[in-house]
Amino acid sequence: MxxxxxxxxxxxxxxxxxxxxxxxxxxxxxxxxxxxxxxxxxxxxxxxxxxxxxxxxxxxxxxxxxxxxxxxxxxxxxxxxxxxxxxxxxxxxxxxxxEELENSLAEVVVTGTMKEVSKLDSPVPVEIYTPVFFKRNPVPNLFESLQNINGIRPQLNCNVCNTGDIHINGLEGPYTMIMIDGMPIVSGLSTVYGLSGIPSALIERVEIVKGPASTLYGSEAVGGLINVITKKPSSAPLVSADVMATSWAEFNTDLGIKYKLGEKAQALFGLNYFNFQRPTDKNGDGFTDITLQNRISLFNKFSFERKDNRLFTIGGRYVQENRWGGQTQWTPKYRGSNEIYAESIYTKRWEVIGAYQLPIKEKITFQFSANGHNQDSYYGNIPYNAQQYIGFGQFTWDKKAGERHDLLIGTALRYTFYDDNTPATAVDTKNAPSKIILPGIFAQDEIKLNVNNKLLLGLRYDYNSIHGNILTPRLNYKWTSTDKKNVMRLSFGNGYRVANVFTEDHAALTGARKVVFTEELKPERSWNGNLNYVRKFFLSNGSFVSLDGTAFYTFFNNRIIPDYLTDPNKIIYSNLNGNAVSRGISLNVDFSLTNGLKLMAGATAMNVFQREDDGSGKLVKMTQLLTEKFTGVWSVSYAFQRIGLSIDYTGNLYGPMKLPVLGPLDPRPTYSPWWSLQNIQLTKKFNSGLEIYGGVKNLLNFTPTKDAIARAFDPFDKQVTFDAAGQVVATPNNPYALTFDPSYVYAPNQGIRMFAGVRYNLFK
CATH class of the missing domain: 2.60.40.10 (Immunoglobulins)
Incomplete structure (x- = not known):
């Protein structure tokens, strides 16, 4: 009991x-x-x-x-x-x-596989940057906005007109493909100037793939690609505006307006206007520190509602720009003369892009784009007039084959017309515009091996009307841990590029050197391998930490490298009799703490070089010009949520890079110093959708050396003596045997400056 x-x-x-x-x-x-x-x-x-x-x-x-x-x-x-x-x-x-985190793995990406997948599921590593990221350091164009992304460097190519391109992992700008909504818009002639004038108010996100993507996108996607995704009219604000000015008298305006066309069509209009008209010479070399610019860009995108949510969008952009840089006393009446030096460029450009899903059961989409670019330029007294027209059409068939296979099959046709007044389009002294027809077919199979493993196989065949058959394969492997906190991706692929040096290398146009071709240039080929590992940490207090590391290796055949050093008066072009290599490692760290503190930091260490036959069969290793061995970026943000105030501190750090000196007597350093651009910004948000922001750019007031432009006082080489072979002779008034040359450039000339702006977004 x-x-x-x-x-x-x-x-x-x-x-x-x-x-x-x-x-x-x-x-x-x-x-x-x-x-x-x-x-x-x-x-x-x-x-x-x-x-x-x-x-x-x-x-x-x-x-x-x-x-x-x-x-x-x-x-x-x-x-x-x-x-x-x-x-x-x-x-x-x-x-x-x-809500989704910035740069989250859950975000949808399209660039890696040409179809919408979540970033986590993509077998191709794709980096995503949203307007939130770019607002931490507001700038007037896409070119400058990329300066705080790890492994990417906007490179200025001329101290006078400030043209530039985008380097990815040390590879030069022509190896980077720039797209808008997946269409190859900014390429060839427009690479130099087309990165300006894309209204930031219309940018939904920017997707970046590092490494060759020629299997899907064809020529030019050798080093990587940058895809600018514009906003859908359905999700855009009714009205958006962003107006900014700096203490250097730069003014930038971005405007976006959403409107309807009937019951089944929505549209989004965007305007970007940039103006800088104050000749400034703070380093005292007699030349403008930055170019004067007057640019307007108009953009309109239409989206149509269709049965079964089928896709139909079409958009257009028009850009007109007048820019000049040179001796500060220059005026338009001296354009093309040999009295006062300047580089004056008038640019007009139009673009059309669109996508239409066919009204059939299968998911077949037709994508198309067309653009025309007209450039009227003078580099001192040397004219450069060029026209380029590109038409592009592509069909893709997105098809599921059972539970394991996800197929994409496509065919594309690209037509390029290019004409200018240089030897590039002359045959036996007669004008012969370049006309290239480039048809291609491609296929990829995304294979789901099991819950944790995925394999992507791809192959593309192109027929270039000048260079013949080109085959580009790719292979990608992805492993994801069961808890989805670990992701590893292995990528291997081939890229190719057909070069046009006059449209890609600004130094060929300055008139400071003679351009020489030693042979008929062949397409460049590259083989690339990437190993990417991502680790996510979720701390007990709700904080979030992400580590993203990549090792990369790219090997080039037939690489075209301009030779500035053999003859200081010439730029010599030929296919490299040897090979070239870009290799390195990068690491990104992302902290998001519950107290409002966010930290994004990244660093890339790389070694870019070429090995060339010295004539005896021995390969001699040489460091690539204008390529740093180390770069670092950071962004630190803190939000005082109760008062709607945030502070952003951004910056970058670059290691020394080899510079194009003018012969053995040139007293200027062969390597650049370590240098850094740092910025700070305060932003005040109001409940009405209004934001006020301001801060300081280039806090350290870093600028290159005063003598970056060789013989800036004699831009037409009137006081330079040449021998019978055309070589410069050292004289009392030219003891270092130099000629006028603006290509010794590694950093912008613009020093410290204040900025302030206002943003406004109105939703329904």
């Missing part, structure tokens, strides 16, 4: 304990959609579960008490909420909403 009482007392005690527990049940959504397979846990306890496909979770048998409920998922902002389980509240029913 005694044992019975003891057993009864024990059971009653257990019932009492169970009676002092409750349950927490909730639904988690993101943008109205359920958050699948997220983690719901009570901080500091063993209680936890996951959300189902409807975003629902339930934590049972929770002892009475007060807890911190933490909802977390890879790529989404953590939610922390205090919950109490008591006799009066033994059951908690919650509805919670989270």
């Amino acid at each position: 005694r044992k019975m009482y003891v057993l009864l007392a024990f059971l009653l005690a257990q019932i009492s304990v169970l009676a002092q527990t409750g349950s927490i049940r909730g639904t988690v959504t993101v943008k109205g959609k359920p958050l699948e397979f997220g983690t719901a846990a009570l901080k500091g306890t063993q209680y936890g579960t996951t959300t189902d496909e409807k975003g629902i979770f339930e934590i049972k048998n929770v002892k009475y008490g007060t807890y911190q409920l933490v909802i977390s998922a890879i790529g989404y902002r953590n939610i922390t909420k205090s919950v109490t389980i008591s006799e009066a509240k033994f059951f908690q029913e919650l509805t919670l909403q989270t």
Whole structure:
């Protein structure tokens, strides 16, 4: 009997304990959609579960008490909420909403595989940068906005007209393809100037792939590609505006307006206007430190509603720019003369892009683009007039084949017309415009091996009307851990490029050197391997940490490298009799803390060089000009959420790079120094959608040396003596045997300056 009482007392005690527990049940959504397979846990306890496909979770048998409920998922902002389980509240029913993190793995990307997939699922490593990132250091054009992305460097190619291109992992600008909404818009002639004038108010995000992408995108996607994704009219603000000015008298305006055309068509109009008209020479060399510019860009995108949500968009852009740089006393009346030196460029450009999904059961889409570029230029007294027209059309068939195979099959046709007044388009002294027809077919198969492993195989065949058959394969492998916190990607592929040096190398146009071709140039080929590893950490306090590391190696055949050093009066072009290599490692770190502090930092160490036959069969290793061995970037942000104030500190750091000196007597350093551009900004947000921001750019007031332009006082070489072979002779007034040359450039000449601006977004 005694044992019975003891057993009864024990059971009653257990019932009492169970009676002092409750349950927490909730639904988690993101943008109205359920958050699948997220983690719901009570901080500091063993209680936890996951959300189902409807975003629902339930934590049972929770002892009475007060807890911190933490909802977390890879790529989404953590939610922390205090919950109490008591006799009066033994059951908690919650509805919670989270949002995607910047650069999150959950974001949809299209650039790596030419189809919409989440960043986590993409077998190709794709980096995403949203307007939030670019607003931390506001600039008037896309070219400058990329300066705080690890492994990417906007390179100025001329101290006078400030033209430039984008380097990816040390590879020069012509190896980078620039696209708008997946269409090859900025290429060839327009690479130099086309990176300006894209209204930032219309940019949804920028996707970047490092490494060859010729299997999908063809020529020029050798070193990587940058895809500017514009906003959909349906998700854009009704009105958006961003107006900024600097203490150097630069003025920039971005405007976006959404409107309707009937019941089934929406449109988004954008305008960018940039103006700088104050000749400034703070380094005292007699030349403008930065070019004077007057540029307007108009953009309009239409989106049409169709049955079964089929795609139909079409957009257009027009850019007109007048820029000049040179001796500060120059005026337009001296254009083309040999009295006062300047480089004056008038540019007019139009673009059309679109996509139309065919009205059939299969998912077949026709994408198209066309652009025309007209350039009227004078480099001193040397004219350069050029026209380029490109037409592009492409069909893609997106097809699922069973549960494991995801196919993409496509065919493309590209036509390029190029004409100028240089030897590039002259045959036997007669004008012969370049006309290239480039048809191609491609296929890729994304194979799901199992839950954790995925393989991507791709192959492309192109027929170039000048160079013949070109075949480009690719292979990508991705492994994802079961908890999705670890991702490893291995990429291997081939790229090719057909070069036109007059459209890509500004130094060929300055008139300071004679251009020489020693042979008929062949297409460049590259083989690239990348190993990428991503690790996500979710800390117990709701903070988020991400590590992203990559090792890369690119090997070139037939590389075209301009030779500035053999003869200081010439630029000699030929295919490299040897090979070239770009290799290195990069690391990105991303902290997002619950107290409002965000830190993004990255560093890349690389070695870019070429090995050339010295004539005896021995390969001699040479460092590539204007390529740093180390670069670092950072962005530190802190938000005072109660008062709507945030502070951003951004910067970059570059290691020494080899510079194009003018012969053995040139006294200027062969290598640049370590240098850094740093900026700070304060932003005040108001509930009405208004933002006011301001700060300081180039805090350290760094500028290159005063003698970056050789013999700036004699731009037409009137006081230079040449021998019978055309070589410069050292004289008392030219002891270092130099000629006028603006190509010794590694950093912008613009020093410290203040800036201020206003943004406004109006939604319905």
